[in-house]
Amino acid sequence: MLTENTQSVAAPALRPHLYFGAFFAVSVLLFLRVITDLAAYSLHHESSSHLILIPLVSAYLLYTERARIFRTTRYSTVPGLALVLVGIALYWFAAKGYLPLEGNEWLSTAALSIVLIWMGGFLACYGPIATRAAAFPLLFLLFMVPLPDPVLERTIHLLQEQSTNIASFLFKAVGVPVFREGFVLSVPGQSIEVAKECSGIRSSVALFITCLLAGHLFLRTKWRIALFALISLPVAIIKNGIRIVTLTLLSIHVDPSFLTGNLHHDGGFVFFLLALGLLAPIFLVLEKSEQRREPRNPDVQTKLHKEPAKN
DSSP: OHHHHHHHHHHHHHHHHHHHHHHHHHHHHHTHHHHHHHHHHHHHOGGGTTGGGHHHHHHHHHHHTHHHHTSSOOOOHHHHHHHHHHHHHHHHHHHTTOSOOOTTHHHHHHHHHHHHHHHHHHHHHHHHHHHHHTHHHHHHGGGGSOOOHHHHHHHHHHHHHHHHHHHHHHHHHTTOOOEEETTEEEETTEEEEOOGGGSOHHHHHHHHHHHHHHHHHHOOOHHHHHHHHHHHHHHHHHHHHHHHHHHHHHHHHTOGGGGTSHHHHHTHHHHHHHHHHHHHHHHHHHHHHHHHHSOSOHHHHHHHHHSOOOO
16 A cells, blocks of 8 residues: 555656656657757867767756756646747748858757757746756756857957967066067067967867856855856966967977977867866855855754754
């Protein structure tokens, strides 16, 4: 009898998962061509190499936070289907050529459509309370939408410009005479160009996503999470400037092949760790400020206030 009651209670909780699983599987089959194109784009474009990992990270977050997210679920069919229809309409308008899309803008629009459809399916199956609880993993899916080419070009140009500024400043700071002309830096014995490939777009995006995840996992206040993620952007530029100066000085004083060798092409991880090292003290300050002002277990604090002091 106990087993039968347990199964009857557990069955309704399982049903939304079955519905969403079926919805997700059907959506993947319907948009398999777009998902395949998105994976190929991710593998062939450095600025978008993270795209194929985003759904996996979102799924992992939903799984690890399932006790909190799925504590209260109820169907919300009408709002959920409305969001699904918005995603379908966006995809249809783009596919029919009603939107002025060029370059990779079609793929960006299609990816955004898929994200909206998945969000709508989640809302329909689990309801608004669970959807609000899952806001971060669901919104995190937006990182699987590749930046449209015009936005990507402007972003890369900005990173080139700021990286050149930082590199020029660092050369002067270490006493190396430098002459700048556009994105070309000339120092005694070497001239280098901060090309698009040297803009650091890939590592900048990776650093931003890493900091956003770290903030979500270890910080509690939204403004601290946002602040830590935003601080990663100037740190990424500083890191890229350090990388440019380091490789240039090594090519001058040690071996010219440093500008074309493994450290230049495959050594980004070393400087990525440097950026994480620069961000670590900032993260610790934010975390400690939370511990001072916002106790990690408010229920315990309330209980302590209620208990009379013991002599």
